[in-house]
Amino acid sequence: MKNFKIALAQFSPYIGNLERNTQKMIEQARQAKQDGADLIVFPELSMVGYPAEDLLLRPSLKKRTRDAFQALSEVKDIVMVFGFAHQTEQGQTYNAAAVIKDGEVLGVYNKQNLPNYGVFDEKRYFSAGQQHLIFEYCGHKFGVLICEDIWTLSTVQQLAQLNIDTVLVLNSSPYEVGKPQHRIQTLTKLAEQLNINIVYTNQVGGQDDLIFDGSSFVVSRNAELILKAPSFEENIYSVSFDHTKANFETSTITPELDTMAEIYQSLVMATRDYVQKSGFSGVILGLSGGIDSALTLAIAVDALGADKVQAVMMPYTYTAQISIEDASTQAKNLGIAFGVAEIHNIVNSFQQTLYPFFGNAPADSTEENLQARARGTLLMGLSNKFGNLVLSTGNKSELAVGYCTLYGDMVGGFAVLKDVYKTIVFELAKYRNSISEQPIIPERVITRPPSAELKAEQKDQDSLPSYDVLDGILYAYIEEDQSQDDIIGKGFDKAVVEKVIQMVDRNEYKRRQGAIGPRISSRAFSRERRYPIVNQWRAGK
Amino acid sequence: MKNFKIALAQFSPYIGNLERNTQKMIEQARQAKQDGADLIVFPELSMVGYPAEDLLLRPSLKKRTRDAFQALSEVKDIVMVFGFAHQTEQGQTYNAAAVIKDGEVLGVYNKQNLPNYGVFDEKRYFSAGQQHLIFEYCGHKFGVLICEDIWTLSTVQQLAQLNIDTVLVLNSSPYEVGKPQHRIQTLTKLAEQLNINIVYTNQVGGQDDLIFDGSSFVVSRNAELILKAPSFEENIYSVSFDHTKANFETSTITPELDTMAEIYQSLVMATRDYVQKSGFSGVILGLSGGIDSALTLAIAVDALGADKVQAVMMPYTYTAQISIEDASTQAKNLGIAFGVAEIHNIVNSFQQTLYPFFGNAPADSTEENLQARARGTLLMGLSNKFGNLVLSTGNKSELAVGYCTLYGDMVGGFAVLKDVYKTIVFELAKYRNSISEQPIIPERVITRPPSAELKAEQKDQDSLPSYDVLDGILYAYIEEDQSQDDIIGKGFDKAVVEKVIQMVDRNEYKRRQGAIGPRISSRAFSRERRYPIVNQWRAGK
Structure with missing residues (x-):
């Protein structure tokens, strides 16, 4: 034989x-x-x-x-x-x-x-x-x-x-x-x-x-x-x-592979295949000085090469100087095309146009969203003019609770971190720095407290529990289908759990209009978690 | 017994x-x-x-x-x-x-x-x-x-x-x-x-x-x-x-019921239920002087009552005077809150900010999209500030071929005409006028040639075949799953059919990020037409 x-x-x-x-x-x-x-x-x-x-x-x-x-x-x-x-x-x-x-x-x-x-x-x-x-x-x-x-x-x-x-x-x-x-x-x-x-x-x-x-x-x-x-x-x-x-x-x-290496490589391949199989010549993304866009940029460069990746920093009044420094340092580290576009004039023109409608109504998240949408429109303009795909940079924790702006930071064709919780975003950034001789993501981006920088002195933790707690609750609710009572029973604060679950339930409409992004979990927000938008389930009952 | x-x-x-x-x-x-x-x-x-x-x-x-x-x-x-x-x-x-x-x-x-x-x-x-x-x-x-x-x-x-x-x-x-x-x-x-x-x-x-x-x-x-x-x-x-x-x-x-009465009533109920079951106090929409927004407004008022509906006209250089007149006439006919917000300053600020990137690159659809996105952001600002749901006004023909701007005219939580072909939009507008003593949609809105008014002298029919032809091809391709060859065999022009089908296939990414809207056909763009975004099927082969 x-x-x-x-x-x-x-x-x-x-x-x-x-x-x-x-x-x-x-x-x-x-x-x-x-x-x-x-x-x-x-x-x-x-x-x-x-x-x-x-x-x-x-x-x-x-x-x-x-x-x-x-x-x-x-x-x-x-x-x-x-x-x-x-x-x-x-x-x-x-x-x-x-x-x-x-x-x-x-x-x-x-x-x-x-x-x-x-x-x-x-x-x-x-x-x-x-x-x-x-x-x-x-x-x-x-x-x-x-x-x-x-x-x-x-x-x-x-x-x-x-x-x-x-x-x-x-x-x-x-x-x-x-x-x-x-x-x-x-x-x-x-x-x-x-x-x-x-x-x-x-x-x-x-x-x-x-x-x-x-x-x-x-x-x-x-x-x-x-x-x-x-x-x-x-x-x-x-x-x-x-x-x-x-x-x-x-x-x-x-x-x-170690877990972080496995996830990182999976995202690199997913990004490369989406871009190449769709026939795009390259990608563009908004670099904010924060960790999500920093990690997305690193993945994009590993997937496509620096010559196929463009980043734009779009500062406003609330953008810290160190955000601009860190974004520009990372762009230099990676050797990508990098531009800066201030959004003051755009935001002002929106505010002036809306003034006759708003009158003296107090500022709220509306004004924050204007900044995010000015940035989204700029990115889409650059994408439309030069044919690069916009990568969206939000993570799973944000998307779960709706801590993101529809038509603002959510614009894009592919959301690289869509299924990556914020706590894992930190791990992946550290992992990526660990495999090159020089860290490509500036250390300060990883260590400073996360902020959307949409108003003065804003920190994510003003609106959300700490990411450790948030991701713990989200994992139990989304991946494990646990009920509100079960999650509270695990030792999380009752009011926090109720608030988080309500945010998840109410933000289905945002997720439904978001870009697709690669699935790495056992319960991604995509074809495998099919929730109605009009939904009165109310987890608490 | x-x-x-x-x-x-x-x-x-x-x-x-x-x-x-x-x-x-x-x-x-x-x-x-x-x-x-x-x-x-x-x-x-x-x-x-x-x-x-x-x-x-x-x-x-x-x-x-x-x-x-x-x-x-x-x-x-x-x-x-x-x-x-x-x-x-x-x-x-x-x-x-x-x-x-x-x-x-x-x-x-x-x-x-x-x-x-x-x-x-x-x-x-x-x-x-x-x-x-x-x-x-x-x-x-x-x-x-x-x-x-x-x-x-x-x-x-x-x-x-x-x-x-x-x-x-x-x-x-x-x-x-x-x-x-x-x-x-x-x-x-x-x-x-x-x-x-x-x-x-x-x-x-x-x-x-x-x-x-x-x-x-x-x-x-x-x-x-x-x-x-x-x-x-x-x-x-x-x-x-x-x-x-x-x-x-x-x-x-x-x-x-006659067909148009049946469709019209179905859209009224769908709109009412979406708004009420989601707990919104009212709706807002952009009124352009065109037929899609005119019909959407009529449906919204029939669904919710005039006191729950707001409309905004957002003119720019390419907006015809008759568009402003017709929009304001309809708003008056219906007794709804109506405002005008010019977008010149906003569009200018975007163009100035993008100038260092664009240089002397010739104008193309990028500039048209800026107008649509300025309007989308204004509508979202008004929605965020006052809590009204944005109704999106695009029809099925546009959405099929991507003749619409993502994050622009596509913004909104509910797209009332999403499953209504343009030829049916005309019929529904006439039907609605026929059931009230005075026509509530100005006659000129129904009779003038459709235009997106995003550049000078623009008509929809510069970019698209006539809506009769377009809808005929779309119906065969979408509702009936006919192949390109079959559709050409029915007597449509080969080049037109190829172009239309290519547009449908390439615009899945836009549809995926669009608002949901009520299904009235046997093949709506929603949960019942599940096409990949990265897709090399190529109908022509």
Whole structure:
């Protein structure tokens, strides 16, 4: 019996672009073949990309898929296992995997378990498969599963009972903090328990708010880790099977990332992919001297290179001198294009125009919002004129409680820190400084008390509890779905908890109009927390 | 055998507010009892409201539901049939109906068919029921179904085979143009075919982007229309059964609305409910002298009354004198608060501030967007200071092709015409003028060529095909999912079709950040058209 080599294509599809994805799959299959592979496995729905959402409902998908299969028949002498939307004559669509060789379809597997929770809506698009697929190749017996299937014990047990050696799992499994380790730990136990080798190939790349981390791996039936591919990198990895040892030979084992490194790299990749896959030439952002914009800038430069990043400082009466100094220091550190645009005249013109309406009404957050909206409009003007995407710089804590201005600091196409709590923003800034010889974010930006600088002597902590407390409450309410009473029971101050929860509930309308941003948590403000805007739930009751 | 009377509670729930909804259900049951009813039927999920979205996943829902059942036990001597989220000890949740009398639960029915397409996500929340529920009362045999069940022939057939006389159907069926008539036509045939009477009770009211029209009805097994309740009104309607005739006595038959009347009333109700259920004291909008803002203003005044509506005209160099005249005439016609705020100084201050960045770069849409954003910021300033909700005035044709400015004319919490094509905007304006003695929208607003007035001599038709052509292409592409080739095949110009489709595809990012607005079509830009932002589908291929 011939020993054999399996290539895992950790593939980054362009959503909806079947032609491009298929060409790329052909290139990767040929390269794998050249490197001696007998079989190459792509991720779930690699042909159309995941999640293609309602593009899956467009009538021309069937023809596009047929054309793509035709194109793949060019590839010779290697088995390809890939994901596609399988539309039947009876009008059903399956989330499927095809096994092809030399253009011949050897088998098709339809995903049996369709996730329809969290970020997933697969029952909107797909029917559930009913049958297993197994095939023999190089004297080895393979089964095929798709993503949710491998987490459904009854399904994997049924497959294992068909006496397969190795299951090829095609995945488009979205990232969240710690997920790469979690997958390996759980599936190593499963491999041993069911006596099967698991080849786990995952999509990589950012798609709108979702991050696919790759982190593909192979574990043997002896619970050995055979391969662990890097996270956040598109590439092909491979493992070789030795019949005499009846096992795979140990291949690349990428060291585990620290949590901050993992999050940081995930945001870098998400930002790069959003910008590049949308076709923008570069980005622009408002640099305030505060930590959120400082961290966003660092991520943008790491994602795109300094020549693709522009920053603008837009000072007003309440902007501290040290904010201007720190912003300009960081811009210099990073070597990016940096400009300053004072907003006094703009704010004055708004105030004068509004005076006949406002009269002597006392100043309130209205006047603060004018400053933020003047800045937002300037950024959008620069974006419109020169074609750079505006990155929005707000964090998850702010967005949760609405401590941000709609059409002001919320403007932008991509909100890099949208799913990052403020306490993690601090950690990420320190992490980023720790990996370069010179700190690129000025130390003072990290240590000074946070302020929106929208009125005199303002500090975030005048309006909000300390970020440690705020993030503790928010995490319990949002990520853990705890009730107000439960959270108070954990020792938080009752009045503070009530205020914070009320702010979260009342600010759904702001979040709904905010930019998308990369999901790194288990409960991002995006497609996975679907709350009504008109909502009288009232947590306290 | 006693003759009996059934009350249909065409009920408008407050989403998530179980206490309020339950109190209201108690009041309505008592009133129905007083009017002689023996049984009262509420809509689907009346207790928590539909759609409650991820509030259904909050752990405290179970306790809230239990408390609500407790409260309902106050009601005596009338059978109540109502919708609730039925959570079992085994951790499943059903979309259910309870039949109770004097606080005693006589039966629970779990919805068998869960829609998970279009605007519906029921498989995210609910398990499917497996069993029918029938009960006898007043010598009559009843079955219970919930919404999608009545459209699923096999389910209704099974129930009919249990020899029931009448099926009580609890619904939260969203409105779209023509849907009230469609339901009656289809279910009248079904009633006759299966020899059952159908009592169809529908939710009424606006909830975020969804409109529930009510339009409850009763049809007999002889295919007679027994009751047809008005659309867009919350009230209780009733029908009496006479055993001697073995039939219901004909009750109120509300005349059918013309299409424009139906749409207009739906938008009025949606606007009223959004404002009132969110707790705003009133609304403000920018009046431009154009038809979109004129129609939005008319709807706002019909929804809320003139004393709750403010309008501001914000002229600039390119604003025609007749625009100012027409805006002020309409404001006077309607008796609303009206102000004028020139934006020259604001636009100048933006241009001066941007000059060091722009240099002598030629003017383009950037400068047009500055005007729109100056206006958006003024409106938001007035909203922030006085607490009125900003109504956004854009229509579906504009939003489809991105002929609108993000953070400019798109600002606002509720976009009244979001799902109304421009050609229908004209029809609605004429309709509204036709129903009052004096036209409230100046005739010239309807007859002059549409213009955004963002540069000299600008007309919409400089950038877009005529609205007849544009809306024809958009309808085929959006509502009918036709491919580019199909649309060209219908006789539209190839270059125009390609341009329009490209504009639709490229502007998903704008739509994603826009305000919600009421859905009146079968494919609104909202929860039912879920397209990726980063999307390389390219319709032309």
